Amino acid sequence: MAGIRDVAKYAGVSPSTVSRALSGIAYVEPEKKQKILDAVRILNYKPNLAARSLKKGGSKLIGLIIPDIMNPYYPEIVKCMETYATKAGYSMILCDALGDIEKEKEYFETLQNLFVDGILYIASTESVEHVKPFVGAIPMVVVNRTFDLDVPCINIDNVEAAYQVVHYLLENGHRDIAFIINDKDCQYNQERFQGAMKAMEEYGVEQKNEYVIRNIHSEDDAYEKTVELLQKENRPTAVFAFNDYMVFGIYQGIHELGLKIPEDISVIGFDDIPFVKYLTPPLTTLRHSLQDTAELVFGKLEEQMRTATCARQSNTYFCGKLIIRESVRKI
Amino acid sequence: MAGIRDVAKYAGVSPSTVSRALSGIAYVEPEKKQKILDAVRILNYKPNLAARSLKKGGSKLIGLIIPDIMNPYYPEIVKCMETYATKAGYSMILCDALGDIEKEKEYFETLQNLFVDGILYIASTESVEHVKPFVGAIPMVVVNRTFDLDVPCINIDNVEAAYQVVHYLLENGHRDIAFIINDKDCQYNQERFQGAMKAMEEYGVEQKNEYVIRNIHSEDDAYEKTVELLQKENRPTAVFAFNDYMVFGIYQGIHELGLKIPEDISVIGFDDIPFVKYLTPPLTTLRHSLQDTAELVFGKLEEQMRTATCARQSNTYFCGKLIIRESVRKI
DNA sequence: ACTATTGACGAAACCGATTTCATGACTTAT
């Protein structure tokens, strides 16, 4: 492997000049510069990143901590971030934390050992404690959660989004609306619940307790609870799934009971993960793609990495967008 | 940040002893070792990986090159590999190559510069050239493609798998079978075609040319071509999609024409990506999950990394499994 | 014309862990 000294020798200059010519931090005689560039090409010189990291104190590595790559909501985020990272000259280290606090903690530590230049943290756990030691120590941006720590957080406005969803159902004449809520009693579910209730209150509709289904752990769970719910005497006219993932199970349950969507029951989701548009019928759901905010997210991280400082608290909320398909009918 | 010299000073020994004590490559007086361990704990010493990489030429990093994380077939692989890597003390660098040879080449180079200890290459391109320079230079395992290079390749037996699929259709009385083939005229598609034809021949059925649809670039493409195909006078009784991704478009096209699956037309897929089981009706498809071979894949890589040698050519084929759901009817 | 300033460039120090080499203490063999 050709090193900078080989290039220097070949071009008849010193290693320092090669370094300067390639980094562009100082003026180098055009003639020499050309010779250097030629030498680089001929010798196929590639700077040793380890050596560079060692001297400069960075690694050109970014850590991306996500809850679960198998959850179809995340691949898009990963791809987005990886694209930005690559464009900016960074490589991406992927950490799949499985929503496990211990695993997340381990990953934070590993990333610190690797001297990553920054961390993109797609939060899924409720704890704050295990993140604290790294706040202020490594440039970081938190996505999908709002921390009360000195970190920039970027999050969808869950209250507004859920309000939008339920408002749409109410506007379409639905009054008996079931909320299907996944297992974690976490920040975003609380906020979504809050937004949903706000819409109900505005319409003067009381939310029946038996229409609030919690602790759904999987699609199968969603399936079972849906069957249970819809066999009751007074079944709701619409169900609002707090995430799209559960909708697969919900659809299955509804089909199983011989009911039709949306004629017999309307379904609305949250996330707009890929493929819900291919369900029969295509799902109406709330999209909060990171596509639009990806630039902001990465920008915030990049600025910190560039200035080698950790940003203070700053919360950014973005709005979701209701994607109307065919799973909700007007009553 | 505490360095090895700080630890050495604190423990009253030399840096070399600290290094030896921590790596365990040589015997160190138990008493001193204890002091060193204490110093490490108290000073919260974390070895600088850049320095270590520079000297040792290794990094405890594994590069994972995949074609497209948005394609639902890959997240499972990524998760699997990441799990194994973490367990073995490696961090995973994710490279999303988008099926672009140039990008793949860049990633290979970046990974080499980063001194990754190994590369897991989920191949998608047809070219061999851009991979050659790295064969023998870095421990590598190739998945999903069989190279004629000195690299271990692990691949599904596409011929056998496609044979299985078409055999199943023939057994169910189908004779007019359309093949929907995605855009790339690549190895695995050729093999699948070969397997499909083998089954046809065994049943003495001739494959009509107009039933072979090629160059599908997206779901939308699949949708259009399906509509076109099924409006013909003699429409097939079954379609075999060479990958599940296209099935979403195919279903859409069939529904659009008011046809029913499987009553009017049977559909069979390939891959068993998540969610095809939630289609209406659930898709019968061929599963070739890496779950089962993941251990083998990672094992082959780990052995190379451990012995710091690159393995020679060795091809491993594994079998797919037909997952029978409800999208194929018996004629 | 002589000093001060600027600037391109090379020599050498540096980042921090590893590893080679040298040393001196201690053990074993004759």
Place this chain on the structure above:
DNA sequence: ATAAGTCATGAAATCGGTTTCGTCAATAGT
């Protein structure tokens, strides 16, 4: 008891870019 071998350990070289420092030459200023 003396020579040879073993072994824990420290000093210093090393990995390969980057960067500081110093030099020498050319330009600017008085």
